[in-house]
Amino acid sequence: MATVKIKLDTRRAKSNDTYNIIYKIRHLKKVHTINAGISVLKKHWNSTNSRVINSCPNAKSINLKLLNDYLALEKAILALDDEVTIEKLRLLIKGKTETQTSSFKTFTQQLIDEMLTTKNTGNALVYRTAMNRFLDFCKKDITFTEIDYVLLQKFENHLKLKGLKQNSISNYFRTIRAIYNKAIKHKLVDRSHYPFYDITIKSEQTAKRAISREDIKRLQSIELDEDSTASKSLKYFMLSFYLRGISFTDMAYLKASNINNGRILYNRRKTHKNYSIRLFKPAEAIIKSLQYENSSYLLPIINETLQEDSLEAKKVIKQWIKTTNKYLKRLSLELQSDSTITTYTARHSFATIAKRLGYSNELIAEALGHEYGNKTTAIYLDAFDTNKIDELHIAVIS
Structure with missing residues (x-):
């Protein structure tokens, strides 16, 4: 059985020297805290009675709220018994009803907020897009128990009628399924309601994304106005290729501080894996032609005013990718x-050219930061020598 106590959180003072009042909940041998949404000076808190003293401003209304919240938490714990979760209790304090706590929108937004807090902006946007698309189809917020096989089939047909491709539909369904699975783990819906047992999430093989070495050489020889967006788009593509297929997002965040002893050192945002890439002259020349003098970033994609990995920064990068792809298509x-060139093509082309030059799948995977073969076995294998990867690198881009 969970227990509740009202405490003043004196670990960290706010800018006005007040401290947050919290509800401390011990459940399943773990301690959780819920912010009461009230902060007071330490001198106004009576720790013995877990309430503010009478001289505290608005003491009567504060103590009444604390008492009501405490009673509501105790009542919820008794009613829910083994199915009580900290998420349900948090929503209760925010004034949400039981229906709202199990609503698709409320829970998904909670997941999105958590992702944004941890700077997992990419997934946050994927979840938000899927949530909005699904709720737009439903025309209202729904509970998880209302999501069934029939509704999902109608949603799939709706997306097909809208002209979406199969892989886009699959992405929406995988995201909704992931949200539903998280809701089960958070005890917001029982597994017996799981609607995906009979849903097949199909994907289609995408068209060939790599281009040949000859096409790369032809791209290099195209003459464009140096200040044009087309020229800049081509430079971004070639830079990605020269840097072993670095993603556009990781490229956008590169700073002068990422360069050390002729190598670019960075942590890939998608996988959080560290990369060390030799900075050969062609890549260095592109960076010098694009870099602004007074910017810490190597490329003129985002500026200093944007917080890294924020939604605003993600939108700017996404727009740049869209613009770059438009000119690459031309x-x-x-x-x-034979292939439509996009920002992804650089990475696929690097791998394909390396393969055609006779390099092993293992070495190519290491160069791209992928795991190859059995994941468990890979843990015990030494990484390839950096020189071997550099040899592959220079052979591909030469």
Whole structure:
């Protein structure tokens, strides 16, 4: 059985020297805290009676709220018994009803907020897009128990009628399924309601994304106005290729501090894996041609005023990717290439060219930061020597 205590959280004072009042909940041998939404001076807190003293401003209303919240928490703990979760109790304090605590929108937004707090902006945007698309179809917020096989089938048909491709539909369904699985783990819905047992999430093989070495050389030889967006888009593509297929997002965040002894050292945002990439002359030349003098960033994609990994920064990068892909598509038409060139093409092309040059899948995977073969076995294997990866690198881009 969970227990509740009202405490003044004196670990950290706010800017006005007040401290937050919290509800301390011990449940399943773990201690959780819920912010009461009230902060007071330490001198106004009576720790013996767990209430503010009479001389505290608004003492009567504060103590009444604390008492009501305490009673509501105790009542919820008794009613829910083994199904009580800290998430349900937090929502209760925020004034949410039981229906709201199990609502798709409320819970998904909670997940999104947590992702934004941990700077997992990419996934936050994926979840938000899926949530908005699904709720737009439902035309209202719904509880998890209302999500069933019939509703999901109707949603799939709706997306098909809208002209969405199968892989886009699959992405929405995988995201909604992930949200539902998290809701089960948070005890917001019983597993017996799980609607995905009979839902097949199909994906289609995407068109070939790599281009040949000859196409890369032809791209290098295209003459463009140096100050044009087309020229800048081509430079971003070539820089990604020269840096072993670095993603556009990671490229956007590169700073002068990431360069050390002729290598670019960075942590990939998608996998949180550290990379060490040799900075060869072609890449160095592109960076010098694009970098602003007074910016700490190597490329003119985001500026100093934007907080890294914020939604605003993500939107700016996403717009740049969209613009870059638009001009790359035009260049692929000009080349009469079999593939439509996008920012992803650089990474796929690097790997494909390396393979055609006879390098092993293991070494290519190491160069791209992928795991190859059995994941458990890979833990015990030494990483390839940096020189071997550098040899592959220079062979591909030469």
